[in-house]
Amino acid sequence: MKGTNFPLAPCGLPVGKFLLPIQRFASRRKRLLVTVRDFRQRLVVKTKIIGSGARTKQLKELISSIAPSDGSVLITGESGCGKELYARAIHDNSDRSHGPFIPINCGAIPAELLESQLFGHKKGSFTGAISDFKGKFQDAEGGTLFLDEIGDMPFDMQVKLLRVLQEKTISPIGSNQLIDIDVRIVAATHRDVEKDIETSRFRQDLFFRLNVLPLMIPPLRERPDEIKELVEHFAELFCQTDKEPITLSASFLELMESYDWPGNIRELSNTIHRFSILYGGKNLNPSLVDPTMLPAGMLEVMSGPAQVLPDKEKEIDPHGSAELVEQGGQELESMESSEVDPEFESIVMLAQGFGDFTEEKPSLKTMLGDIEQDLITKALTEAGGNVSRCAKLLKMQRTTLIERIKKYDLQTA
Numbered sequence: 001m002k003g004t005n006f007p008l009a010p011c012g013l014p015v016g017k018f019l020l021p022i023q024r025f026a027s028r029r030k031r032l033l034v035t036v037r038d039f040r041q042r043l044v045v046k047t048k049i050i051g052s053g054a055r056t057k058q059l060k061e062l063i064s065s066i067a068p069s070d071g072s073v074l075i076t077g078e079s080g081c082g083k084e085l086y087a088r089a090i091h092d093n094s095d096r097s098h099g100p101f102i103p104i105n106c107g108a109i110p111a112e113l114l115e116s117q118l119f120g121h122k123k124g125s126f127t128g129a130i131s132d133f134k135g136k137f138q139d140a141e142g143g144t145l146f147l148d149e150i151g152d153m154p155f156d157m158q159v160k161l162l163r164v165l166q167e168k169t170i171s172p173i174g175s176n177q178l179i180d181i182d183v184r185i186v187a188a189t190h191r192d193v194e195k196d197i198e199t200s201r202f203r204q205d206l207f208f209r210l211n212v213l214p215l216m217i218p219p220l221r222e223r224p225d226e227i228k229e230l231v232e233h234f235a236e237l238f239c240q241t242d243k244e245p246i247t248l249s250a251s252f253l254e255l256m257e258s259y260d261w262p263g264n265i266r267e268l269s270n271t272i273h274r275f276s277i278l279y280g281g282k283n284l285n286p287s288l289v290d291p292t293m294l295p296a297g298m299l300e301v302m303s304g305p306a307q308v309l310p311d312k313e314k315e316i317d318p319h320g321s322a323e324l325v326e327q328g329g330q331e332l333e334s335m336e337s338s339e340v341d342p343e344f345e346s347i348v349m350l351a352q353g354f355g356d357f358t359e360e361k362p363s364l365k366t367m368l369g370d371i372e373q374d375l376i377t378k379a380l381t382e383a384g385g386n387v388s389r390c391a392k393l394l395k396m397q398r399t400t401l402i403e404r405i406k407k408y409d410l411q412t413a
Contacts, residue, residue, distance in 0.1 A: 047089040049082075050233045051226040055218050059086070066213045067093035072165070074150075074210045075188040077217030080266030083188040084148060086217060091144040096184055099143025104136050107152030114157055116173055119164070125174020137170050140183045150210065151189035151196060155203070162206045185210065220264045224257040224388055224398060230265065231256065234272035243280035246272070252285050258391050258398040259298045271295060301395060373408045376401070385412045 049060060066073060067090050075083045084103060091101045109117055116126075120135030136145055147153075153161070164170055165185065169178040187210045196202035220227070231253070235245040248256065261267050274293055275284060282288070291299055375394065383389035387405070391398040405412060 047085060047092045049085065049089055050230055051223065052229060053223050053226045055223050056226060059215070059217070062215065063089050063093060066090065066215070068095060069213065070184050071212040072184070072210050073186045073213045073215055074193075074207075075186065075215045075217060076193070077188075077190065078219045078264055079190045080264035081217045081219055082265050083190075083217060084146065086215060087144070087146045087148075087186045087188060090186055090215075091146075091184075094144070094184070096143050100140055101144050101146065102136050102140035103146040103148055105148045106157075107149035111154040111157065114154065115160065118157075118161070119170045120172035122172055122174035125172075129174070133172075135170070135172065137164070137181050137183055138179065142182055144184045144186055147185065147187040149189055150187040151191035151193055151202060155201070158203045158206050162203065162209060165206075165209050220261040220268065221388055227257050227268070228253060230268055231272055234269050235276060238273045238276035240276060240280040246275050246279055246281065247283045249283060249285035254397045254399050255286060255298065255301065258388070258396075259295065259301055260388075260392060261295075262297065263295075267295060301392070372404065373410075376404055376408065377410060380405075380410060380412060387412055 049056065049063075051057075063086065073087075073090060075086055077083055087103075088101060091097060104117060106114065116129075116133065116135065118136050120133050120138060121129050123129055123132050147161075164181075167178075168182075169180055171178055191202075193202050193207055193211075197204045197207060231248060232245075235247070239245040256268075263270075271294075275289070278290075278293060279288070286294075286302060294302075376390070379390045379393045380387075383393055387401060388398060391401045394401065404410075
């Protein structure tokens with residue numbers, strides 16, 4: 001055609017007649033993709049971390065500081081304390097929140113399959129590779145890859161992961177092609193990695209590469225002040241369709257707070273889920289709940305305390321002295337509001353080898369108070385001043401122990 005420099009297509013028409021609409025379409029598509037991406041970013045529902053205690057507030061502030069960075073994060077903490085929740089919170093508060101969050105449990109995948117799962121493979125690269133597979137690193141492009149239980153990763157895989165983190169490239173199994181990756185790494189483990197380094201179970205250089213931004217999640221037993229909030233949250237979450245959320249009586253809540261929760265938040269969540277199914281809409285106290293539906297360790301807290309040794313010359317053991325503390329505390333409370341029967345007091349004195357009751361001898365109330373104070377002091381020392389641990393040693397409710405500590409003006413951590 002005159003006036004154009006477009007080459008002719010096989011059909012005899014200028015190529016430009018086809019190129020210009022395609023270019024316009026590609027430009028509009030690009031603008032649309034950017035708009036959709038921005039819209040998705042505005043719609044991101046950020047992970048909510050439950051808890052208003054001092055420890056959780058510190059963690060939230062730390063997440064706000066480290067989230068905008070692209071540095072690797074290593075989250076440590078006991079099993080069940082919510083490490084993946086915190087990993088998602090880091091992702092949701094980062095500039096990568098519009099991208100994917102891809103979790104993978106490094107301890108749950110057999111060693112021979114983990115490399116393929118992480119880096120991908122080409123069709124025919126090994127028996128069973130019937131098609132190309134991208135792998136988690138490519139799936140997480142532009143987002144965050146969460147390497148859960150990194151401490152359980154096989155040693156030879158640690159070498160390959162270290163190289164990928166250093167070079168920012170991967171090579172799928174069966175391919176010589178290097179693929180650039182744009183991924184932020186967040187790893188987590190319940191293991192003592194530094195101890196594993198000493199026993200040559202974990203590579204020190206990989207630890208340094210991952211531990212740019214460390215985040216330690218405290219166990220639930222160190223955050224008893226947050227249990228009420230968590231209970232209310234899970235009660236709402238697991239509320240049955242036709243019933244109101246369960247509620248706990250004050251005594252039941254105290255029991256929850258004095259329990260150690262070795263399974264951490266996961267154990268608490270499962271417990272409230274169970275209660276919601278069985279007792280939906282009810283206000284629960286320990287007597288209403290089937291004992292088999294309670295955590296086994298909680299039954300020990302509720303069960304009768306150990307007997308106190310009657311021999312005065314034997315050293316009083318805080319592990320087995322709960323009966324005296326509980327019963328003695330109850331006796332003291334009743335004595336504070338009423339007079340002690342002198343005849344009863346005299347009998348007790350005689351039974352303990354004090355002879356006849358005289359004014360020079362200490363009263364029963366004073367004796368029990370001294371013994372109780374001594375037991376609590378010894379238990380606090382053994383617990384390192386930790387009130388929750390001390391309450392467990394004495395097998396008494398934490399709130400009751402706090403009252404006794406204030407009464408006797410004892411020192412805690």
